[in-house]
Amino acid sequence: MKILVTAKRVEDPESKIKVDAAGKGIVKDGLKYKINPFDEIAVEEALRLAAKHPGDVVAVSIGGKEVHEQLRHALAMGATKAVWVNHEGPLDQMGVARLLQKIVEKEKPDLVILGKQSIDDDQNQVGQYLAEWLGWGQATFASKADSLDSENEKNKVPGVIVGDGAKTVDVIREVDGGLNRLRLTLPAVVTTDLRLNQPRYASLPGIMKAKSKPLEEQTAQGLGVDVAPKITVTKLSMPPARKAGIKVPDVATLVTKLKTEAKVV
Amino acid sequence: MSRAAITDLYRIDDLLEPEERAARDAVAQFVDREYLPIVGKHFRNGTFPMEVVPRVAELGIFGAPLKGYGCAGMSNTMYALALQELERGDSGLRSFASVQSSLCMWPIYTFGSDEQKERWLPGMARGKLIGCFGLTEPDYGSDPGGMLTRARRDGDSYVLNGSKMWITNGSIADVAVVWAKVDDEGPQSIRGFLVEKGMPGFVASEIHGKFSLRASFTSELSFADVRVPAKNMLPGVQGLKGPLSCLNNARMGISFAVMGAAVACFEGARDYALTRKAFGRPIAGFQLTQEKLADMLQEIVKGQLLALRLARLKDLHGKVDPAQVSLCKRNNVKVALDIARVARSIYGANGVTDEYPPIRHALNLESVYTYEGTHEVHTLIVGKAITGLDAFGG
Numbered sequence: 246m247k248i249l250v251t252a253k254r255v256e257d258p259e260s261k262i263k264v265d266a267a268g269k270g271i272v273k274d275g276l277k278y279k280i281n282p283f284d285e286i287a288v289e290e291a292l293r294l295a296a297k298h299p300g301d302v303v304a305v306s307i308g309g310k311e312v313h314e315q316l317r318h319a320l321a322m323g324a325t326k327a328v329w330v331n332h333e334g335p336l337d338q339m340g341v342a343r344l345l346q347k348i349v350e351k352e353k354p355d356l357v358i359l360g361k362q363s364i365d366d367d368q369n370q371v372g373q374y375l376a377e378w379l380g381w382g383q384a385t386f387a388s389k390a391d392s393l394d395s396e397n398e399k400n401k402v403p404g405v406i407v408g409d410g411a412k413t414v415d416v417i418r419e420v421d422g423g424l425n426r427l428r429l430t431l432p433a434v435v436t437t438d439l440r441l442n443q444p445r446y447a448s449l450p451g452i453m454k455a456k457s458k459p460l461e462e463q464t465a466q467g468l469g470v471d472v473a474p475k476i477t478v479t480k481l482s483m484p485p486a487r488k489a490g491i492k493v494p495d496v497a498t499l500v501t502k503l504k505t506e507a508k509v510v
Numbered sequence: 511m512s513r514a515a516i517t518d519l520y521r522i523d524d525l526l527e528p529e530e531r532a533a534r535d536a537v538a539q540f541v542d543r544e545y546l547p548i549v550g551k552h553f554r555n556g557t558f559p560m561e562v563v564p565r566v567a568e569l570g571i572f573g574a575p576l577k578g579y580g581c582a583g584m585s586n587t588m589y590a591l592a593l594q595e596l597e598r599g600d601s602g603l604r605s606f607a608s609v610q611s612s613l614c615m616w617p618i619y620t621f622g623s624d625e626q627k628e629r630w631l632p633g634m635a636r637g638k639l640i641g642c643f644g645l646t647e648p649d650y651g652s653d654p655g656g657m658l659t660r661a662r663r664d665g666d667s668y669v670l671n672g673s674k675m676w677i678t679n680g681s682i683a684d685v686a687v688v689w690a691k692v693d694d695e696g697p698q699s700i701r702g703f704l705v706e707k708g709m710p711g712f713v714a715s716e717i718h719g720k721f722s723l724r725a726s727f728t729s730e731l732s733f734a735d736v737r738v739p740a741k742n743m744l745p746g747v748q749g750l751k752g753p754l755s756c757l758n759n760a761r762m763g764i765s766f767a768v769m770g771a772a773v774a775c776f777e778g779a780r781d782y783a784l785t786r787k788a789f790g791r792p793i794a795g796f797q798l799t800q801e802k803l804a805d806m807l808q809e810i811v812k813g814q815l816l817a818l819r820l821a822r823l824k825d826l827h828g829k830v831d832p833a834q835v836s837l838c839k840r841n842n843v844k845v846a847l848d849i850a851r852v853a854r855s856i857y858g859a860n861g862v863t864d865e866y867p868p869i870r871h872a873l874n875l876e877s878v879y880t881y882e883g884t885h886e887v888h889t890l891i892v893g894k895a896i897t898g899l900d901a902f903g904g
Contacts, residue, residue: 275515279535314528321532446536449570449592450582452529 246298246411248291249354251345252306252319252327253281255365264481271481280315283360285322286437289444290387291358292323293403298411300355301325305348307341309333313460320455321447327460328352332472340465340472342374347468349379354432356414358405361386361436372436382429384416386438390424393443404441516780517773520811525818526591533588537595540569545599552725553870556718558602558682559725567637571596571607573615579631581615587821590766594817598770601874602726608767609678610634612760614641617687617702620755621746626704630685642683642714644674644705644731645753651676652887653903654689655697655750659733661690666740668692668703670711670733676881680714680729683707687744688731689753702744702752711736722877758832761882762824765838766817768846768878769810771871775846775853776806778867783856793856802852809845817842833895836888844885847875 256262257277265272280288291302304319306312307330316327330344349357362369376383389404391397406415408428416435418425429435447455465472493499503510523531545562552559566572570582571592577583589611597604615634618626618641633639650656659672670690680686684707692699705712711734716727744752780803783794793799820838824830850872854861861868879885890901 277514314532317528318532321536446540446569447532448568448582449533449536449574449584449588451570452532452536452588453582453584456529 246300281363287358321451337474337476338370376434383434534591541599580635593767594770597767613643621744642679644688659690670736674731704742772846779853779856836891840888
């Protein structure tokens with residue numbers, strides 16, 4: 246079973262983000278970057294599926310040469326091949342989905358797994374656009390019934406379940422008050438939620454092996470995709486700084502304040 | 511500047527290859543997520559967290575610089591960067607890894623027979639088998655040539671008698687690389703033996719009452735007529751150069767690793783100084799605190815550059831001169847110990863509790879200052895290289 250996954254480069258969620266002077270971007274100096282955590286979950290899920298249903302796991306990333314770092318990370322985790330879409334400059338979610346669509350048409354995977362969103366701009370749209378344009382079924386926010394402390398998780402059992410003859414996959418989604426199970430006919434697009442799995446570390450031997458795995462270069466022009474953004478960021482601003490809390494002398498005052506000031510009771 | 515940008519003021523990161531950074535970051539993530547949350551409890555209780563051994567094995571750290579037998583075959587620099595992260599957690603786990611990799615797997619790999627390698631290395635790389643290294647004795651530390659442990663040839667076996675002291679992993683080890691003199695002859699008769707857990711007459715007992723490396727097992731090994739098959743002797747080396755080459759190998763990693771403890775202490779002390787107030791302002795705003803922090807950072811930058819150069823020399827030439835290793839070990843362990851102590855003082859009274867890391871690192875580094883060649887012995891090795899005169903033994 247051939248699986249294609251994404252490996253977007255995003256700011257390390259633990260770094261402190263500051264808006265730049267122009268108010269349209271962030272200060273990049275001294276920032277650390279890593280693979281989008283939801284994409285890392287996608288890579289992990291693909292590797293678990295590939296362990297049971299052997300086939301290539303292809304990781305795709307779009308950006309300048311620096312995204313090699315995230316592709317190498319996916320390869321170090323165990324992906325077999327990387328595709329780098331060499332692109333500088335802004336991209337909106339439709340541009341990303343168009344580029345991925347072309348890569349999918351070339352690579353012909355049975356399944357595409359992406360993060361449900363990337364943690365930098367939190368759009369949560371690429372998987373949906375991609376499925377629509379490919380004409381494939383989609384299951385967003387894939388989760389699973391087992392907890393992340395379960396034996397199945399320890400044994401790296403995939404949460405996405407492949408049907409007999411690898412013609413379908415079952416995906417469990419968390420919905421209000423319960424679980425929703427979808428069966429998709431392959432090929433299909435799945436996007437990952439946080440509780441699907443706990444990604445493995447890139448092992449040191451894996452990092453060594455990743456150096457010699459294939460990394461193929463593509464460009465937007467080469468793929469024949471117009472990526473001129475239809476959406477542009479006009480303004481970024483920091484959330485207001487949190488004010489210090491106050492101490493109240495007794496419960497009665499607290500209740501009064503909750504009623505009259507916070508207006509929550 | 512961000513925390514990482516301050517600690518790496520000299521952009522040493524830029525001197526690393528992408529895969530070296532990736533290896534370091536993978537180990538750092540493991541330490542932050544899985545080791546730091548539990549290490550304080552283990553230090554307090556004097557226990558070693560066995561549950562992290564398979565995780566460290568999954569990361570591929572055990573025997574990482576070796577090739578084949580399930581080992582990663584990576585550069586010494588990559589391996590040392592991984593050790594630095596383990597030490598940022600606690601010297602207990604780093605010591606476990608150093609002993610397993612450099613003092614047990616390395617001699618088996620370098621001096622062992624094919625049969626010995628096949629038998630031990632794959633299991634040790636996977637963390638399924640644990641190793642230790644027996645050289646130091648109760649009365650012979652810096653002068654191992656005087657060791658009293660003897661191996662007497664008897665048919666197809668050697669019979670071992672004696673004892674070894676301060677052995678990391680001793681009580682949990684499946685195999686011990688034990689150095690002994692054969693048939694009462696001089697230091698040139700020293701040979702290495704693979705003594706296996708459960709061999710009659712071999713006892714490993716835990717040493718209690720340590721104030722240092724509490725999250726690590728330290729043992730005494732005793733041998734009373736232990737019959738070891740001759741095929742368990744390491745065929746590839748004879749004399750003191752056997753154990754000394756193991757130590758030279760391990761010390762490179764240790765010199766690099768201790769900067770991890772220094773970084774943990776520096777970053778913790780800086781964060782603490784910025785939030786702790788005295789006389790109405792953060793103590794980081796006082797000149798005396800700033801001098802402490804400036805001294806710490808200055809020594810970290812120097813120590814990391816020194817260690818990186820040492821690891822690169824080893825990758826370049828396949829080996830390093832003992833004087834090169836000694837200079838780095840004596841400098842880096844000393845500055846790391848000083849940094850931990852000064853960090854402790856920034857934490858004030860809080861610094862004496864195990865709620866905060868500096869005293870744990872300071873106590874650990876007291877051991878590191880003494881083990882793998884004492885600070886004093888490393889001074890003499892450098893002194894001998896400078897002058898050509900041997901100041902050992904008066």
